Amino acid sequence: MTAHQEFELLVNQYYSTLYQFAFSLARNEDDARDLTQQTFYAWARKGHQLRDRSKVKTWLFTTLYHEFLEKKRRQVRFPHFELSAVDQDLPNVAPATINELDSGAVLQSLAQLDETFQAPVALFYLEDHSYKEIADILGVPLGTVKSRISRGIAQLQQILTHNEPPGDAPKTRTHG
Amino acid sequence: MRYRPGVADATDADVDAALEQARRDPHLGRWFDQHCAFQTAVRNRLKQLPVPVDLKETILAGYGRVLVIVWWQRPVYRALAAAAAVVLVAALIYFRPEPREDKSFAAFRDRVVRSAQRGYAMDLTTTNLGEIRTYLAEHHGHADYTLPPALKKLPGDGCAVLRWQNKTVSMVCFDLGNHNDLYLFVAKRSDLPDAPSTAEPQFVRIEKLSAASWNGGDNIYVLAGSGDEQFIRNYLPGNSP
Numbered sequence: 012m013t014a015h016q017e018f019e020l021l022v023n024q025y026y027s028t029l030y031q032f033a034f035s036l037a038r039n040e041d042d043a044r045d046l047t048q049q050t051f052y053a054w055a056r057k058g059h060q061l062r063d064r065s066k067v068k069t070w071l072f073t074t075l076y077h078e079f080l081e082k083k084r085r086q087v088r089f090p091h092f093e094l095s096a097v098d099q100d101l102p103n104v105a106p107a108t109i110n111e112l113d114s115g116a117v118l119q120s121l122a123q124l125d126e127t128f129q130a131p132v133a134l135f136y137l138e139d140h141s142y143k144e145i146a147d148i149l150g151v152p153l154g155t156v157k158s159r160i161s162r163g164i165a166q167l168q169q170i171l172t173h174n175e176p177p178g179d180a181p182k183t184r185t186h187g
Numbered sequence: 188m189r190y191r192p193g194v195a196d197a198t199d200a201d202v203d204a205a206l207e208q209a210r211r212d213p214h215l216g217r218w219f220d221q222h223c224a225f226q227t228a229v230r231n232r233l234k235q236l237p238v239p240v241d242l243k244e245t246i247l248a249g250y251g252r253v254l255v256i257v258w259w260q261r262p263v264y265r266a267l268a269a270a271a272a273v274v275l276v277a278a279l280i281y282f283r284p285e286p287r288e289d290k291s292f293a294a295f296r297d298r299v300v301r302s303a304q305r306g307y308a309m310d311l312t313t314t315n316l317g318e319i320r321t322y323l324a325e326h327h328g329h330a331d332y333t334l335p336p337a338l339k340k341l342p343g344d345g346c347a348v349l350r351w352q353n354k355t356v357s358m359v360c361f362d363l364g365n366h367n368d369l370y371l372f373v374a375k376r377s378d379l380p381d382a383p384s385t386a387e388p389q390f391v392r393i394e395k396l397s398a399a400s401w402n403g404g405d406n407i408y409v410l411a412g413s414g415d416e417q418f419i420r421n422y423l424p425g426n427s428p
Contacts, residue, residue: 114237135191
């Protein structure tokens with residue numbers, strides 16, 4: 012397989028989820044496109060240095076994440092949601108809320124998460140990365156990743172529950 | 188909270204215990220069903236984020252423009268250049284006369300840390316720390332070294348048996364990821380009379396690397412990496428990962 016063919020294969024396989032990860036970080040199409048393109052071009056220039064080809068997925072996501080961090084800028088600022096410590100009770104997202112979720116609502120809620128939770132939670136849902144892969148991509152220990160994901164999901168659920176418009180009470184109730 | 192339906196999260200010991208509890212407790216089970224629905228919904232919505240229709244073609248079209256490979260950047264020429272550099276470095280290390288034959292520990296430490304920065308070749312490339320120890324044992328290197336707990340947790344990168352002042356030095360490389368390595372050099376204490384006499388590490392900065400050295404029984408250790416002193420401390424004896 013030539014380098015060009017390998018490149019095309021990788022683009023076919025990963026451009027979609029890489030873009031979605033980039034979009035979850037940058038939250039606008041132009042930056043997400045740039046990040047995605049830069050990542051693949053970095054691979055074109057330096058991918059031959061990767062000895063273990065089974066780690067190409069992690070390499071791509073790590074490179075994109077580092078590209079984002081290096082030129083980090085937010086064009087749209089979402090208000091950060093002040094949350095007290097995570098509730099002792101298990102967070103409960105109403106079935107109606109779940110059913111009405113759309114990509115925009117999820118993305119908007121993701122943007123309101125604590126900054127340290129956004130990338131691990133996005134990776135957690137996209138591409139079904141394992142915890143080890145997420146730890147490698149973000150360059151943090153495995154235990155830290157698990158903690159951030161747990162807390163991030165709890166925050167996400169609180170945000171989604173808090174963002175329900177008043178009067179849109181769930182039509183169903185869980186019976187104790 | 189971290190469980191994702193349809194993904195291998197159930198193999199996680201923490202998650203496995205929680206799943207068992209959810210199966211036994213009806214109230215918890217109802218919460219769990221709702222939680223799985225939430226996880227699935229969020230995953231699906233994120234994966235439905237629209238991707239620009241022309242993105243793939245744009246990336247592929249840019250391949251030829253971006254890929255300006257100057258001939259010496261081609262892998263075969265880089266390999267030849269790397270081999271030539273290794274031969275040159277080896278010749279400098281093995282044959283270059285020491286101006287005053289400085290056989291001090293400081294000279295040893297300086298030489299091995301600089302060699303890691305200039306270019307080196309590993310005799311064995313592997314992530315398996317057991318294979319590294321076996322290789323060193325079979326090739327007149329040091330196999331009796333003791334790794335600090337944090338280093339034991341890292342994947343290896345490879346090893347080499349070096350010579351300094353006609354003394355054997357073993358180099359063990361650890362892969363930190365992101366193309367960063369840690370280098371552990373091991374030498375016999377008896378070969379370096381003025382080496383540190385205590386287990387308390389001594390720190391020094393040599394060009395772009397920080398290095399810590401300590402006495403470990405019959406061996407002297409030098410650990411070098413591209414971080415500051417605190418970064419190196421994380422991998423020293425007495426620090427748990």
